[in-house]
Amino acid sequence: MNTDTIILGLVQGFTEFLPVSSSGHLALAKIFLGMEMPPLNYDLVLHVSTTLATIIFFFPDICSLFVEWCKGFGGGAARSKPGWSIGWAVALGTCVTGAIGMSIKDFSEAASLNSLIVGICLLITGVMLLLSRYIRGGGDKVTLKNGLIVGVIQGIAVMPGISRSGSTIIAGLASGLSKEEAFRFSFLLSIPAIIGATCVQALEFGGWDSFVSTLPEGWLVGAVCSFASGLLSLFLLKRLVIASKWWYFGVYCLAVGGLSVILTCMGGW
Numbered sequence: 001m002n003t004d005t006i007i008l009g010l011v012q013g014f015t016e017f018l019p020v021s022s023s024g025h026l027a028l029a030k031i032f033l034g035m036e037m038p039p040l041n042y043d044l045v046l047h048v049s050t051t052l053a054t055i056i057f058f059f060p061d062i063c064s065l066f067v068e069w070c071k072g073f074g075g076g077a078a079r080s081k082p083g084w085s086i087g088w089a090v091a092l093g094t095c096v097t098g099a100i101g102m103s104i105k106d107f108s109e110a111a112s113l114n115s116l117i118v119g120i121c122l123l124i125t126g127v128m129l130l131l132s133r134y135i136r137g138g139g140d141k142v143t144l145k146n147g148l149i150v151g152v153i154q155g156i157a158v159m160p161g162i163s164r165s166g167s168t169i170i171a172g173l174a175s176g177l178s179k180e181e182a183f184r185f186s187f188l189l190s191i192p193a194i195i196g197a198t199c200v201q202a203l204e205f206g207g208w209d210s211f212v213s214t215l216p217e218g219w220l221v222g223a224v225c226s227f228a229s230g231l232l233s234l235f236l237l238k239r240l241v242i243a244s245k246w247w248y249f250g251v252y253c254l255a256v257g258g259l260s261v262i263l264t265c266m267g268g269w
Contacts, residue, residue: 005042009222012046013053013229017187017237019129019166019249020256024122027112027160028260041211042219044198049223051194053230054187061184062191086142086188093151094192100155101197112160116264121161122257129163129250132170140176142185149175150189161257164190166249169241183241187234 015022055062068083078084111117140146153171157164165186172182202211216222240246 003218005216005218005222006225008042009046009049009225010229013050013226013231014233016047016050016226016230017054017165017233019125019163019169019237019246020253021122021125021161021163021166023112023158024118024125024161024163025256027118028115028256031113031115031118032260032263039214039216041202041214042216042222044202045215045219045223046226047194047198049226050230051191051198053227053234054191057231057234058184058187061188065188082141085144086185089142089144089147089185090189090192091147092144093147093154093189094196096148096151097155097189097193098196100152101158101193104156104158108158108160115260117159118161119257119260119264121159122253122260124257125161125163125166126250126253126255126257128170129166129247129253132166132173132250133244133247135170135173137173137178137182138176139178140181142177142181146172146175146177146185147189150185154189154193163253165237166246179242179244183238 011025012022015025065083065086068078068081069087071078072081072084072087111121150168150171153167154164156162157167168186168189169182172185173179177185237246240248
């Protein structure tokens with residue numbers, strides 16, 4: 001059994017949802033520690049696993065909101081249900097995320113090789129998380145405005161070091177959503193974005209056989225670990241967001257980001 005696949009699965013699951021930027025941590029591990037990154041197809045498997053954890057966590061919401069959205073096409077009172085507005089907000093946010101993400105994709109990939117940029121992005125994440133203590137949120141229902149704002153932030157969050165979960169929840173709070181609604185909308189919006197990005201990358205392999213045959217030993221166990229740790233981190237993050245204690249991660253991001261910047265300036269990475 002390849003223990004690296006299990007460790008990577010656990011790390012992916014925890015850091016994918018906690019507001020510390022999994023891409024930033026992987027980039028720094030590769031730069032400073034010389035850690036060998038997983039092959040792209042295994043990385044895709046881990047992303048599918050964490051996305052599945054998101055779907056399971058929000059499954060009742062997804063089902064009820066989707067039904068309400070579909071009924072909304074019939075007009076009438078159905079369009080006053082939350083599912084109608086949330087459905088269109090997710091659609092708009094996904095389109096915006098895709099447009100921004102694709103436009104800066106090459107830059108973000110190059111940035112992942114630069115520890116100074118990653119460190120600065122982690123510092124930005126840390127500052128955002130600390131400032132979130134002073135954002136009270138509101139009680140507004142999800143609208144197209146929220147979809148646009150959170151979608152823009154999610155697109156920018158492809159940069160390594162910018163936490164997707166942290167930045168989008170903060171954007172939701174700042175745009176008037178309650179803590180619970182900002183948390184839910186952040187992850188509902190992540191599902192089509194992650195699935196879309198995964199499908200785009202998977203097309204590069206040119207076939208299922210070549211995709212599976214090059215997966216590392218123990219990939220299935222790693223995927224299960226990623227799913228389980230991801231589900232656990234979702235429960236943890238929800239409790240922290242509602243309790244307004246998730247800003248603690250901001251201190252951590254400032255420490256890691258600051259250390260990255262200092263080491264880069266000293267060592268020339």
